[in-house]
Amino acid sequence: MSSIFFWRKKREEETSSKAEGNAQSLERAGSDENLTPTTLPVRNSKRGIRSLFATAKFDSSDLQSLEEILLQADFGLAASEKIVAEVKQQAKLEGASTESELKQILAHVIQTQLATASRELNLSSGKLPYVFLIVGVNGAGKTTTIGKLSKWLTEGSWSVVLGAADTFRAAAVNQLATWAERSGAKLIGPKSDGQDPASVAFEAVESAIAESADIVIIDTAGRLQNKTDLMDELSKIRRVIEKRAEISEVLLVIDATTGQNGLAQAKAFAEAAQVTGIVLTKLDGTAKGGIVFAIQSELGIPIKLVGIGEGINDFAFFDPKEFASGLVA
Amino acid sequence: MFGNLSDRLVETFRNLRGKGRLSPADIDATLRDIRKALLEADVALEVVKDFIQSIRDRALGDEVSSSLNPAQQVVQIVNDELIKILGSEPRKLRYGKTAPTVIMLAGLQGSGKTTLAGKLAKWLVSEGETPLLVAADLQRPNAVEQLRVLGEKISVEVFAPEAGSGLGDPVKVAKDSISHAKSKGLSFVIVDTAGRLGVDKEMMQQAAKIRDAVKPDETLFVIDSMLGQDAVNVAKAFEDGVGITAVVLSKLDGDARGGAALSVASVTGKPIIFSSTGESLDAFEPFYPDRMASRILDMGDVLTLIEQAQKAFDEDTAQEMALKLAKETFTLEDFLEQMQQLRKMGSLKSMLAMMPGAGQMRQQLDNIDEKEIDRTEAIIKSMTPVERHNPKVLNGSRRTRIARGSGMNVQDVNSLVNRFEQAAKMMKTVAKGGTPQVPGMPAGLGGVVPRKKAKDKKKGGSKSGNPAKRAAELNTKELGIKPAGSGAGSAFGIGN
Numbered sequence: 001m002s003s004i005f006f007w008r009k010k011r012e013e014e015t016s017s018k019a020e021g022n023a024q025s026l027e028r029a030g031s032d033e034n035l036t037p038t039t040l041p042v043r044n045s046k047r048g049i050r051s052l053f054a055t056a057k058f059d060s061s062d063l064q065s066l067e068e069i070l071l072q073a074d075f076g077l078a079a080s081e082k083i084v085a086e087v088k089q090q091a092k093l094e095g096a097s098t099e100s101e102l103k104q105i106l107a108h109v110i111q112t113q114l115a116t117a118s119r120e121l122n123l124s125s126g127k128l129p130y131v132f133l134i135v136g137v138n139g140a141g142k143t144t145t146i147g148k149l150s151k152w153l154t155e156g157s158w159s160v161v162l163g164a165a166d167t168f169r170a171a172a173v174n175q176l177a178t179w180a181e182r183s184g185a186k187l188i189g190p191k192s193d194g195q196d197p198a199s200v201a202f203e204a205v206e207s208a209i210a211e212s213a214d215i216v217i218i219d220t221a222g223r224l225q226n227k228t229d230l231m232d233e234l235s236k237i238r239r240v241i242e243k244r245a246e247i248s249e250v251l252l253v254i255d256a257t258t259g260q261n262g263l264a265q266a267k268a269f270a271e272a273a274q275v276t277g278i279v280l281t282k283l284d285g286t287a288k289g290g291i292v293f294a295i296q297s298e299l300g301i302p303i304k305l306v307g308i309g310e311g312i313n314d315f316a317f318f319d320p321k322e323f324a325s326g327l328v329a
Numbered sequence: 330m331f332g333n334l335s336d337r338l339v340e341t342f343r344n345l346r347g348k349g350r351l352s353p354a355d356i357d358a359t360l361r362d363i364r365k366a367l368l369e370a371d372v373a374l375e376v377v378k379d380f381i382q383s384i385r386d387r388a389l390g391d392e393v394s395s396s397l398n399p400a401q402q403v404v405q406i407v408n409d410e411l412i413k414i415l416g417s418e419p420r421k422l423r424y425g426k427t428a429p430t431v432i433m434l435a436g437l438q439g440s441g442k443t444t445l446a447g448k449l450a451k452w453l454v455s456e457g458e459t460p461l462l463v464a465a466d467l468q469r470p471n472a473v474e475q476l477r478v479l480g481e482k483i484s485v486e487v488f489a490p491e492a493g494s495g496l497g498d499p500v501k502v503a504k505d506s507i508s509h510a511k512s513k514g515l516s517f518v519i520v521d522t523a524g525r526l527g528v529d530k531e532m533m534q535q536a537a538k539i540r541d542a543v544k545p546d547e548t549l550f551v552i553d554s555m556l557g558q559d560a561v562n563v564a565k566a567f568e569d570g571v572g573i574t575a576v577v578l579s580k581l582d583g584d585a586r587g588g589a590a591l592s593v594a595s596v597t598g599k600p601i602i603f604s605s606t607g608e609s610l611d612a613f614e615p616f617y618p619d620r621m622a623s624r625i626l627d628m629g630d631v632l633t634l635i636e637q638a639q640k641a642f643d644e645d646t647a648q649e650m651a652l653k654l655a656k657e658t659f660t661l662e663d664f665l666e667q668m669q670q671l672r673k674m675g676s677l678k679s680m681l682a683m684m685p686g687a688g689q690m691r692q693q694l695d696n697i698d699e700k701e702i703d704r705t706e707a708i709i710k711s712m713t714p715v716e717r718h719n720p721k722v723l724n725g726s727r728r729t730r731i732a733r734g735s736g737m738n739v740q741d742v743n744s745l746v747n748r749f750e751q752a753a754k755m756m757k758t759v760a761k762g763g764t765p766q767v768p769g770m771p772a773g774l775g776g777v778v779p780r781k782k783a784k785d786k787k788k789g790g791s792k793s794g795n796p797a798k799r800a801a802e803l804n805t806k807e808l809g810i811k812p813a814g815s816g817a818g819s820a821f822g823i824g825n
Binding site for chain 1 (some may be wrong): 346368369370371373374401427437438439440441467468471472474475476478479482494517526527528553555556558559560562563566580582583584585586588589608618669
């Protein structure tokens with residue numbers, strides 16, 4: 001993940017110099033001549049993932065104990081059973097029996113199951129501004145995630161607009177404003193208290209278009225997925241944005257400490273907002289976030305980003321290989 | 330609330346019910362189901378293991394084999410063990426020997442501490458106390474501002490000398506808040522702290538310093554009811570790092586199974602004393618372990634229900650209503666009044682979720698559209714007093730006028746009148762039969778239609794050309810409303 005190219009608008013100084021030679025070979029989806037590929041800063045994901053075996057002992061003669069270890073990492077019953085069955089089969093085929101061999105098989109099984117989906121952020125279509133909609137339950141870490149994303153993009157000299165469509169929680173707009181300031185993004189917030197969130201989102205997109213911004217990231221209020229009216233509100237926000245621009249990503253933010261309810265969250269948000277990727281936050285704690293495995297294998301929604309701390313740079317692209325090998329380390 | 334776990338256990342016990350005696354194999358099969366249910370409910374594995382073991386021990390003992398109804402005994406044992414873990418009696422908030430009583434909130438990021446601080450303060454005010462909210466979360470951007478806004482909403486003073494968002498010393502703020510509260514003669518201090526991870530040594534030390542600075546009478550550990558297996562680690566870390574005195578369960582209005590409550594209570598041995606059940610600042614209640622345990626067994630939380638109903642439903646009105654029922658003069662105005670009473674009790678959904686047997690209805694409950702009450706209100710308010718007192722005069726042209734006045738369709742008016750008539754009939758039956766009734770749990774609920782089904786209504790082409798008749802058909806067919814007197818369940822218009 002050291003050099004990913006994303007298309008953003010050319011700055012004036014870039015339009016004059018056509019020295020970006022190495023970019024010529026890149027295939028570009030957009031047809032706009034004013035686009036330029038940018039390299040975004042690297043964020044390291046190795047920090048934060050704790051081994052499954054850090055606290056739990058694994059008895060290599062008893063593969064069933066593996067199931068318990070996966071259960072304790074919130075993989076859930078169904079997924080744990082499935083993974084263990086696969087490991088057993090592989091072990092039999094390869095004649096593996098030592099602890100390290102089995103761990104490797106486990107890592108491989110987890111990695112292959114996670115490896116299928118495309119997990120790059122959709123920042124290459126060339127249809128600017130890219131619109132990101134950030135959704136999730138209360139307290140998952142949406143606003144913090146936006147702050148980190150925003151900083152990452154502005155560091156790559158993108159022009160970023162943040163839309164504060166969480167008009168419900170006290171001071172949520174101020175919280176986003178702080179992140180906007182820290183990351184050098186423009187904030188579009190409600191003009192009056194309790195303004196309809198969809199209209200704030202719309203205005204943010206309008207403003208991004210008017211100012212030729214590269215990306216607009218919309219923050220939404222946290223909502224529990226069983227609140228039908230709030231989920232409908234989310235669909236409305238989506239619809240309203242789509243009147244003005246295509247939505248590139250709908251990221252569902254899930255707290256790594258979440259248990260089996262995470263699957264219900266993913267289902268409900270996918271239905272209401274057509275989620276395109278998962279952001280797994282708070283992975284720097286003791287929680288392993290195993291529920292995302294079930295989310296990806298059952299719903300096919302890839303995990304795209306991980307949050308690994310409260311600092312503005314503390315996020316990374318999710319890498320199944322790192323995740324899997326980190327888990328068994 | 331614990332719903333899915335209770336659904337599971339009910340399903341498990343249904344299999345047991347038919348049997349006269351249980352074999353050890355039966356017990357094992359049951360225990361497997363219970364284990365599965367508990368794991369799916371996010372109860373931590375080590376807690377599940379202990380739990381299953383103690384049930385097995387007791388179930389295999391004489392207690393069951395010699396009893397007449399072993400299935401009931403197993404239910405009893407599970408219930409006993411749940412109560413044993415959750416605590417047998419509700420624990421009250423501990424007051425300090427001298428004012429102010431100091432409450433410190435601690436927990437992971439995003440567990441709901443700041444919102445809880447607001448709810449707690451509001452509740453204390455209603456108890457006649459004078460709380461001070463202390464903004465000692467100087468970490469999260471604008472946490473201070475959030476608390477300030479909450480304080481303003483409930484007219485409670487907020488002690489916030491530091492701007493926060495990374496600036497200021499939370500220990501000093503906490504310390505100064507105590508002398509501030511003393512100088513103002515306030516009775517409670519609620520210290521909101523930053524969210525922190527159990528593994529973050531520096532932050533845990535800071536929490537310990539805040540604790541030492543304010544010497545809390547209660548250190549409340551706030552946990553999200555969606556918390557998974559990590560609940561055990563987190564609880565241990567906070568117990569070791571800060572030393573908690575009690576637990577608060579937040580976001581219990583979601584559909585998480587809430588097994589974390591069992592995990593945390595089990596590993597810390599600390600009681601859960603409050604639960605937080607919604608985004609409004611009133612959505613806050615004491616945690617009743619025994620009621621919660623019976624809720625897990627799907628016996629419903631009748632006690633809480635009655636308590637809330639009594640709070641809102643004024644005795645005289647209830648008497649009057651009973652009198653009207655006996656005299657058969659129940660009018661649309663009464664219908665409306667009942668609905669307004671009902672609203673006073675708080676969220677309709679959280680009320681319904683507490684009803685016995687709500688497990689099966691939960692899916693439908695989630696689809697109830699509370700705005701339906703508003704619509705019903707609009708229709709009734711568009712009627713003349715004569716019409717409200719005697720719905721029989723409602724002919725076609727009156728109905729058209731009412732529909733226009735309330736911004737609804739004639740069908741909506743028809744369906745309301747229908748529901749009213751059925752409700753009135755049913756209430757009469759109940760009143761005559763003398764069946765004990767929960768005050769404030771009237772048939773008015775019939776006015777609430779599950780949203781999804783209401784949508785279906787439009788699609789399903791009816792045969793009848795008469796709008797009133799069509800509405801009647803739909804009511805019985807699709808909304809599941811049974812004829813009058815068929816039991817309380819039908820009054821909800823949700824079906825059984």
